[in-house]
Amino acid sequence: MATTIQSPETESKKPRLDNGNSGGGGLRNLGPTNGSLKLLEDFSPEPSRTGVWVGLAAITMSFAAFTSALIVRQSTANDWHHLTIPSIVFFNTVVLLASSITLEIARRRVAEFARGRTANRSTPLAWLSATLLLGFVFVTGQYIAWQQLRAEGLYLASNPNSSFFYVLTAIHVLHVLGGLAGLMRVIYILRRPVLSLRRSTMDATSYYWHFMGVLWIYVLLVIWIKL
Amino acid sequence: MSDRVVQAVPTTADVVHHHQPPQGFIRKYVFSLDHKMIGKQYYALALVAVFIGMVLSWLMRIHLVWPNWPIPGLGLLSKVGAPGGVMTPEYYLSLLTMHGTLMVFFVLTNAPFAAFGNYFLPIQIGAEDMAFPRFNMMSFWTTFLAFCILIAAFFVGDGPPIAGWTSYAPLSAVGADAGPGQGFGQTLWGLSIFVFCIASLLGALNFIATTLDLRTRGMTLSRMPICTWAWFITSCIALLAFAVLLPACLLLILDRVAGTSFFIPAGLVISDRLQPHSGGSPLLWQHLFWFFGHPEVYIAILPAIGIVSHILINSMRRPLLSHKVVIYCMMGIGFLSYMVWGHHMFVSGMNPFSSLMFSFPTLVITIPATIMTLIWLGSLYGSRLRITAASLFALGFISMFVSGGVSGFFLAQPSIDIYLHATYFVVGHFHMVMGVAAIFGVFAGTYFWFPKMTGHMMNESLGKLHFWLTFIGTYCIFMPFHYLGLAGNVRRYSAFVDDFLVPLIPVHRFITIAALCTGAAQLIFLYNLIHSRFRGAPAPDNPWECTSLEWIMPSPPPFDNFGGKHVVVYHDPYQYGVKSSTGDYLMQNSPEQVEVRT
Numbered sequence: 017m018a019t020t021i022q023s024p025e026t027e028s029k030k031p032r033l034d035n036g037n038s039g040g041g042g043l044r045n046l047g048p049t050n051g052s053l054k055l056l057e058d059f060s061p062e063p064s065r066t067g068v069w070v071g072l073a074a075i076t077m078s079f080a081a082f083t084s085a086l087i088v089r090q091s092t093a094n095d096w097h098h099l100t101i102p103s104i105v106f107f108n109t110v111v112l113l114a115s116s117i118t119l120e121i122a123r124r125r126v127a128e129f130a131r132g133r134t135a136n137r138s139t140p141l142a143w144l145s146a147t148l149l150l151g152f153v154f155v156t157g158q159y160i161a162w163q164q165l166r167a168e169g170l171y172l173a174s175n176p177n178s179s180f181f182y183v184l185t186a187i188h189v190l191h192v193l194g195g196l197a198g199l200m201r202v203i204y205i206l207r208r209p210v211l212s213l214r215r216s217t218m219d220a221t222s223y224y225w226h227f228m229g230v231l232w233i234y235v236l237l238v239i240w241i242k243l
Numbered sequence: 244m245s246d247r248v249v250q251a252v253p254t255t256a257d258v259v260h261h262h263q264p265p266q267g268f269i270r271k272y273v274f275s276l277d278h279k280m281i282g283k284q285y286y287a288l289a290l291v292a293v294f295i296g297m298v299l300s301w302l303m304r305i306h307l308v309w310p311n312w313p314i315p316g317l318g319l320l321s322k323v324g325a326p327g328g329v330m331t332p333e334y335y336l337s338l339l340t341m342h343g344t345l346m347v348f349f350v351l352t353n354a355p356f357a358a359f360g361n362y363f364l365p366i367q368i369g370a371e372d373m374a375f376p377r378f379n380m381m382s383f384w385t386t387f388l389a390f391c392i393l394i395a396a397f398f399v400g401d402g403p404p405i406a407g408w409t410s411y412a413p414l415s416a417v418g419a420d421a422g423p424g425q426g427f428g429q430t431l432w433g434l435s436i437f438v439f440c441i442a443s444l445l446g447a448l449n450f451i452a453t454t455l456d457l458r459t460r461g462m463t464l465s466r467m468p469i470c471t472w473a474w475f476i477t478s479c480i481a482l483l484a485f486a487v488l489l490p491a492c493l494l495l496i497l498d499r500v501a502g503t504s505f506f507i508p509a510g511l512v513i514s515d516r517l518q519p520h521s522g523g524s525p526l527l528w529q530h531l532f533w534f535f536g537h538p539e540v541y542i543a544i545l546p547a548i549g550i551v552s553h554i555l556i557n558s559m560r561r562p563l564l565s566h567k568v569v570i571y572c573m574m575g576i577g578f579l580s581y582m583v584w585g586h587h588m589f590v591s592g593m594n595p596f597s598s599l600m601f602s603f604p605t606l607v608i609t610i611p612a613t614i615m616t617l618i619w620l621g622s623l624y625g626s627r628l629r630i631t632a633a634s635l636f637a638l639g640f641i642s643m644f645v646s647g648g649v650s651g652f653f654l655a656q657p658s659i660d661i662y663l664h665a666t667y668f669v670v671g672h673f674h675m676v677m678g679v680a681a682i683f684g685v686f687a688g689t690y691f692w693f694p695k696m697t698g699h700m701m702n703e704s705l706g707k708l709h710f711w712l713t714f715i716g717t718y719c720i721f722m723p724f725h726y727l728g729l730a731g732n733v734r735r736y737s738a739f740v741d742d743f744l745v746p747l748i749p750v751h752r753f754i755t756i757a758a759l760c761t762g763a764a765q766l767i768f769l770y771n772l773i774h775s776r777f778r779g780a781p782a783p784d785n786p787w788e789c790t791s792l793e794w795i796m797p798s799p800p801p802f803d804n805f806g807g808k809h810v811v812v813y814h815d816p817y818q819y820g821v822k823s824s825t826g827d828y829l830m831q832n833s834p835e836q837v838e839v840r841t
Contacts, residue, residue, distance in 0.1 A: 063374035077486035
């Protein structure tokens with residue numbers, strides 16, 4: 017604003033300056049001639065939304081590494097003993113998928129509340145709490161599944177199949193616990209008297225949570241087919 | 244005729260928000276959320292690590308050529324490993340392992356990427372901090388924890404592990420039977436790297452989100468300085484590479500402490516004891532490790548490439564022949580880095596056809612590397628280069644990168660690698676192209692950015708002296724390694740037990756003396772660093788007449804970088820060789836329109 021204003025001189029009417037052979041080496045002068053920056057603005061999403069996708073990429077890569085380890089290990093194995101998946105695992109699957117549905121409903125209710133369409137804060141909170149509860153039921157269910165395996169005499173080191181079962185499910189549960197922490201944070205923020213929950217926080221948490229469901233389906237398929 | 248038209252647009256947009264700087268000592272210097280302080284913390288940690296790593300290399304070099312000389316004080320560090328100051332062969336391997344691990348993880352990953360990246364990436368894109376400052380703080384302190392765990396290995400049980408920085412299974416997985424240090428020491432190694440992976444993942448996530456989301460108005464991707472691009476590409480590589488090392492370390496730790504058999508085969512007898520494991524695959528560890536390990540090489544070198552390009556452009560006062568092609572080359576290297584891990588495993592017993600499949604992309608990597616080198620050289624040709632300590636180290640980087648890279652052509656061919664793999668040739672190759680080259684990048688960055696980071700200039704004469712001693716010294720150390728390798732000198736031996744190696748001892752002696760001298764020359768750097776920090780001449784805002792955003796702010800930058808304002812960017816990053824009101828360059832945030840001087 018403090019910059020001197022001068023009337024544009026004839027040079028400014030020249031076409032965009034370019035020395036013709038720069039290959040884009042920083043010589044092009046892309047400064048907007050009319051001062052408008054609209055064209056130059058990048059689309060910048062909220063960091064938390066980008067962050068969660070980047071984090072999910074890393075998690076995907078980790079599970080890809082576990083999978084390839086499993087495939088290599090199986091190919092050299094003479095000690096591969098197929099294990100029967102504990103029955104409660106299927107119940108857990110249903111619970112985790114149901115939690116994705118409740119979370120999606122919660123997300124829409126939160127959006128309605130945030131837009132001021134409804135002053136009812138308890139409905140989104142109830143759906144979020146339901147999701148949280150289902151998440152904890154899933155974690156408990158996985159713990160029971162490990163107990164069932166132990167009852168069969170299958171421990172972490174018993175054979176490669178049980179090793180991979182425990183490792184894959186435990187790492188998945190660890191990530192689910194991270195998601196539960198995120199959900200608790202959302203609930204905590206939503207309970208504040210003044211609404212300070214950002215949409216991106218809600219979205220990032222729900223993307224992460226839905227991904228936990230997708231990841232679980234993948235882990236279950238790997239266990240089912242391979243172990 | 245006027246060259247410029249000043250326009251009625253603001254240089255800074257509306258005031259966004261203003262942060263109060265932290266007051267307490269703890270918040271300001273220890274658990275700081277400020278990316279600049281975290282960058283400095285990373286730099287300090289790398290300095291400590293590089294000092295320890297260098298001392299370890301001295302101990303190894305001294306032992307190699309004067310094996311019976313009791314090194315004063317070494318006996319205190321380990322009574323078992325170095326009774327009376329003379330190290331055992333196993334302790335030599337321990338020092339080798341710790342040297343490699345410290346240097347690769349805590350120096351080459353931390354200094355060029357985490358330290359400079361943390362400090363300058365947000366500033367160069369006009370952000371006031373990283374996207375997730377708390378993650379940033381956590382990632383430094385997690386790295387510090389990993390460092391402490393690793394150093395603790397010196398003081399537990401029978402010392403540090405002996406498995407090398409690559410920790411090949413099954414010897415790294417079976418426990419104490421595999422030798423001294425393979426008990427608790429090796430477990431600490433696994434734990435340390437596991438924790439380091441978490442820290443690096445947090446860091447990489449932060450870098451990516453910051454670059455994508457926090458760029459200021461007008462800072463399009465193509466307007467980012469070349470080093471910002473390098474840090475961004477590096478963080479993409481690090482994200483996927485460390486995400487693979489993390490599971491690998493977990494499986495290794497489980498093999499060691501929980502009795503699983505991921506990497507330990509059946510019927511393995513070590514130290515006359517049948518190991519209670521079955522069916523594991525030692526090659527699996529190598530696959531997982533090198534899937535991380537090769538990209539790790541580029542995690543070390545790409546930031547240095549970016550820093551060096553940035554400095555060279557500034558010193559030449561003109562842009563590179565092609566800014567974009569260098570960025571595309573870095574992307575290409577990053578992409579190819581995931582396809583070549585098998586070239587570390589030519590002698591592992593892998594299928595020879597696989598070797599061929601890994602050899603081809605390895606040779607392809609030389610194409611983008613060569614293109615970059617040619618662009619540097621072509622841009623340098625005919626330029627009136629400003630000779631500073633920073634630009635000298637940048638030139639030194641190119642020299643090291645080429646000298647070390649050329650031997651890569653040979654090693655990429657399985658048939659030649661079979662002969663050279665376990666020799667000093669490989670040691671010379673990776674020390675030059677990955678170790679010394681990246682360190683030269685760090686030195687260049689230090690001389691270049693020190694005024695901005697501290698508000699004081701470094702002593703240029705001492706800097707140039709430091710450059711020449713280091714440049715000549717490193718060539719004296721690492722060039723003969725290639726000769727030793729061709730002569731068949733195997734790696735990792737602590738003594739010359741075979742007759743045919745005895746004639747090579749004078750070469751080793753020369754290398755050891757060169758290493759001691761080059762190490763001593765680093766004291767000049769250390770003195771320059773510390774003395775300039777307190778007594779150096781005050782630095783102006785833009786001592787190098789550089790165009791990127793870090794130079795529009797005071798030296799050192801205020802806590803909130805741009806004073807709570809958004810900078811507006813109007814230009815590509817390197818507007819040199821122009822006629823503007825400031826001279827032959829134009830700052831990125833300057834609204835001036837200038838004609839290009841041809």
